[in-house]
Amino acid sequence: MQAMIPFPDISPEIFSVSLFGMEFALRWYALAYIVGIVIGWRLVVATVRRPHLWANDTPPMDARAVEDLLTWVILGVILGGRLGFVIFYQPAYYLANPIEILQVWQGGMSFHGGLLGVVTACLLFSWRRGIRWLSVADVLCMATPAGLLLGRIANFINAELWGRPTDLPWGVVFPRAAAQDCPGLEGPCARHPSQLYEAGLEGLVLGAVLLWLVWARGALKFPGLATGVFFAGYGLSRFMVEFVRQADPQFITPDNPMGYVLHAGGVGLSMGQLLSLPMVVLGLVFILWARRHPA
Known part of the structure; x- marks a missing residue:
């Protein structure tokens, strides 16, 4: 008999309340976003308050500026993540609706779309x-894996992806029927x-590497290094996991049961994978550039 693990009976909702005839619920996925942003914010604040981590002992901003940056990042995550999902995964559906x-x-959020939103922000x-x-990108990349870790755990609790x-x-x-099909x-x-x-690769492993580089190896004194490691590390992690991750249903057809968007033979x-490959390449470019151009 095949060994397998039953899915834990965890509700996607932490709690819900009814007010004025309307139902309001706090879901694990929303909590993951909130806690991830708070952890990231505190990591960035802690980093800019330690001048010795930066070139010439001069952080690029102070703690007050980080609060302003947080607003930009939240907008970038939400707008970019949503538009990325619409454009990359279901353009025909949303064009009709x-x-x-x-x-x-x-x-319906896309990491790659959220990344583009944060880059723009x-x-x-x-x-x-x-x-x-x-320098701003470096400290944001250092702080991001905590949110990725929590977000992927929330995906598991939601029994999605x-x-x-x-x-x-x-x-x-x-x-649910889709998972049992x-x-x-x-x-x-x-x-x-x-x-x-x-969660393990993008959150724990990548996060540990970035924290070590920033706090123990002086990575922030080489602008672009932490950004490059994040891009390459995330892209490689996502590329590998995609081999065992179920493709989105809109890409699966009788002639393409694996759900590839590019395939031959x-x-x-x-x-x-298609969206992650450019991240790996760009990450390597950032790493090489940073090593040759210290601040």
């Missing part, structure tokens, strides 16, 4: 403040807990 683009509470903030944008079917002993039997398999269908793989790339 444009009003639903605004319904963020219904779900970082550039605008730095331009307005007259700050070197790579699960992996492909597996017979490995740590395969998880996710609930495994052609050719009889009985419960166990899947890779790909959300937890990403039985091999191909998923949308996540």
